[in-house]
Amino acid sequence: MPELPEVETSRRGIAPHIVGETLLYAVVRHPQLRWPVSEEITQLSDEPVISLERRAKYLLLGLRHGWIIIHLGMSGRLRILSEEKAPEKHDHVDLVFSNGKILRYTDPRRFGAWLWETDLTQSRVLRHLGPEPLSDTFNAAWLMQKSATKKIAVKPWIMDNKLVVGVGNIYASESLFQAGIHPDRTASGLTQQESERLVTSIKTVLQRSIEQGGTTLRDFLQSDGKPGYFAQQLNVYGRAGEPCLQCGTLIISGRHAQRSTFWCPHCQH
Ligand SMILES: [Zn+2]
Structure with a gap:
């Protein structure tokens, strides 16, 4: 199961490829993950990517009007592709960017999550979480x-x-x-x-x-x-x-x- 350090490493690896680029569109091949992939994500087009942050084991992709919240579940992983490559069986979601890069989500067990949220303080998956372990609040x-x-x-x-x-x-x-x-x-x-x-x-x-x-x-x-x-x-x-x-x-x-x-x-x- 991906733990906080793996999620943070994923964030650091992905961010330079997509922050500051434009998200052209999302391809959702299999919306049935832990919860259904939020409808809003499939409707995104030409959205500047403002930030990629992390809260607990959630990745938060910041767009102008809201956030894509990604959780890797039990077996999920994210990769950056430099060019289109035929998806395989467990490649459920792609985000396609203006620089030609593709963020591909692979998840054999489908316990991960792709959710849309306009206000993170209202997020049902984030709002009850305690402090970050590396923050000063945790002392x-x-x-x-x-x-x-x-x-x-x-x-x-x-x-x-x-x-x-x-x-x-x-x-x-x-x-x-x-x-x-x-x-x-x-x-x-x-x-x-x-x-x-x-x-x-x-x-x-x-x-x-x-x-x-x-x-x-x-x-x-x-x-x-x-x-x-x-x-x-x-x-x-x-x-x-x-x-x-x-x-x-x-x-x-x-x-x-x-x-x-x-x-x-x-x-x-
Ligand atoms: Zn000992």
Whole structure:
């Protein structure tokens, strides 16, 4: 599943090709995604592209009178084509631009979304989202305030979009390891110091992943490029039974809220 770093890398890869160009038209071959592709998108013509932004795992393509909101779902990906190429089975949406570039959306499982919104503050998919993890709004004070009454385990809590967006399952395990916090800890029991360490760890883990994504940009730009899932150095995730890279103790796995969790019983308390 594309995570926040992959979406941010996609944004950085796509933006130079389309921002400042004119969107000539959209081709929607298969409108049945997670929700039907918004009718407004199929009607767009000769629209200057003002911006390409990101909120959580949504890409926001800014036009004069509104936004195309794109979510990659479970298996979606976006590519820039330099020339027309016959679409394949899962190529559901194309945006065609004045410079000849085509933004092609491919999604075998069709859990993605293409929505039109004139006012982002009214968007049903955006309006309930918590702060961006790399923004100053997400800090230890915010984490402590929101956690004060939360009796749930810290692992599923930091994956809750109302607390902070973009902390997927892998990043949650890796951040808790880096912060030295056991994933079973009760959210409301985190100290000020632990909250500070956890916030810093979440930012560091995501930032590093985004930076590593930069190295995949070249692949991304090839028309036959693979999706930008990043092979990154993982300390605990997927390493059950292997020695901790810090202390040598064997990594343990378990489950929280139906998601697999990995931790070092020696380094995390
Ligand atoms: Zn360890």
